[in-house]
Amino acid sequence: MRQIVLDTETTGIDPNEGHNIIEIGCVEMEKRRLTGRTYHQYVKPDREVEEEAISVHGITNEYLADKPKFSEVMEEFIEFIRGADLVIHNAAFDVGFIDKELERNGYPERIADICTVTDTLALAREKHPGQKNNLDALCRRYGIDNSHRELHGALLDSEILADVYLMLTGGQTSLVLAHEGEEGGMNQAGVIHRVQGDHWELAVPRASDEEMKEHETFLALLDKKSDGECVWLRDGSEGEEVH
Structure with missing residues (x-):
């Protein structure tokens, strides 16, 4: 099975209020092994990044000023993920943002038409009810080194999530x-x-x-x-x- 572990960073928390994706990070797995193929892209938003969001991921408006718009990378991104099972932590957040970006840019399909989705947050809550199940907590629980994660970043977080997913689903990590x-x-x-x-x-x-x-x-x-x-x-x- 081809799986894409995916994460995004955004200007804020609600795409229905006009917030945009500003970073996409994906790593590919086949047969529960990382293939080495990745997709990573910073995206120039239609609005400024909120200060609260910058404190989480460290991505500033100045840094994004010369990056391509979502419409410019949309086809390449969809081609990379098409047909895969997307592994996402709190999938509703990322899928909601991607679908809204596709809608804004007139793309005829949505994620449900392109991929299946596995939500690792739902898996973690089922396996560890009543416990903290954010990415940092799961790394501590499973002994996964995330000491280099000072700020959130879409590609780094997707790499860490790949290890977490393998541990969550009971298989040997890489x-x-x-x-x-x-x-x-x-x-x-x-x-x-x-x-x-x-x-x-x-x-x-x-x-x-x-x-x-x-x-x-x-x-x-x-x-x-x-x-x-x-x-x-x-x-x-x-x-x-x-x-």
Whole structure:
């Protein structure tokens, strides 16, 4: 399945009050792996960015002054996402803005005509009822490194959301067991880092002693996060731990 993890930044919170999209960020996944294909575009709005919004994403009116209008990038953007399942956190917000921009610019289709949508906020609320489920809270919950996220940004947030989505849906994130300190591995704090696409096909015929130790550390982390329910640490007979 082709999926596009998407995020936008805007001039304000309500498209029906004339607010515009000012940044679009997308990362592509196929078969639950990042392909390396992205779409990223800043957009010049029809109105000024509100100060409150600037404090969130840091994108100023001056920075956007020479950027293309939505009408100029609309076709390219639609072509990138067409036919995919869009993975969005609080999808109603982003889809509402995109649909309003399409309407303003006379485009005949809406997101529902072009893509399916998966809302990770709805997934998170179902899985973690009564808890904070914003992106920062989910990163803390799943041990995903977002220390470089000082301000919101559409492309950065979509990259982080890809990791969150994979953890939310119970699959392995794009990580490998690497030597301590290597990019894409697990550091001493147990923080998960994303790996680049050229690592995914790396074959390791036999794990080294160090890799086995890191594997055991990872399983211990899973066991802790699942309240002792990590099946790989049990032999399946009487719930006894595997030694």
